[in-house]
Amino acid sequence: MTCYHYQKITVNNCLEFYQKIEEGYLFDHIQLNEEEKKQLYFCIEQLPDSAAKFFILGYCLLHGIGIEKNIEQAIFFLEKAMQLKEMNACYVLGKCHYQGIVFPKNESKAVSFFKQAAMDGFALAQFDLGVCYFYGRGIRLDYNKAFYWFLKAAKKGVPEAQCNVGICFTHSKGIYQDYKQAVYWFEQAEKNGSSVAKKHLEILKKYIN
Secondary structure, three states, rough: OOOOOOOOOOOOOOOOHHHHHHHHOOOOOOEHHHHHHHHHHHHHOOOOOOOOHHHHHHHHEEEEEEOOOOOOHHHHHHHHHHHHOEEEEEEEHHHHHHHHOOOOOOOOHHHHHEEEEEEEEOHHHHHHHHHHHHHOOOOOOOOOHHHHHHHHHHHHOOOHHHHHHHHHHHHHHOOOOHHHHHHHHHHHHHOOOOHHHHHHHHHHHHOOO
């Protein structure tokens, strides 16, 4: 994925970060130095109340971006954003339950958050929901539903989902076996930076040639 770096953070442009978050970049792919992170948090605080504002404040407080971590306040803002139908917040809360961050690990509860965000079209949640169905984490194992959600996320460019679609086509998991489709999706995932897909592609090509 492309990394985004902003030379100057202002109240007028800080919601560009939100747009990138909407596209699935979160802050892992947006490069900021420490001063810029502080400026981002300050500018977000100046904005009128909105779902986007509450989500970014919560996310920053959760990870200590531009401000000292404050878990209680982070959850407050994330839940407030979720009440306003902010699916980024819904997804992040799901990940917290899934990984046991802030909350005790609870995969079943995580699935409920992932489902809500996935049904709303959030690609990362669609992928994680697919993972839960594929491995039976927090929900009954179901390869058909796993493939369904992997494909949804894959079509939106999530490389891990594209790789998993390739795996499903290779091993007939939730879909018929189709090596041509498997190769296609492994290639898409590799183009998007998946080293795992590259290995699967090499093995599959040796097998079918």
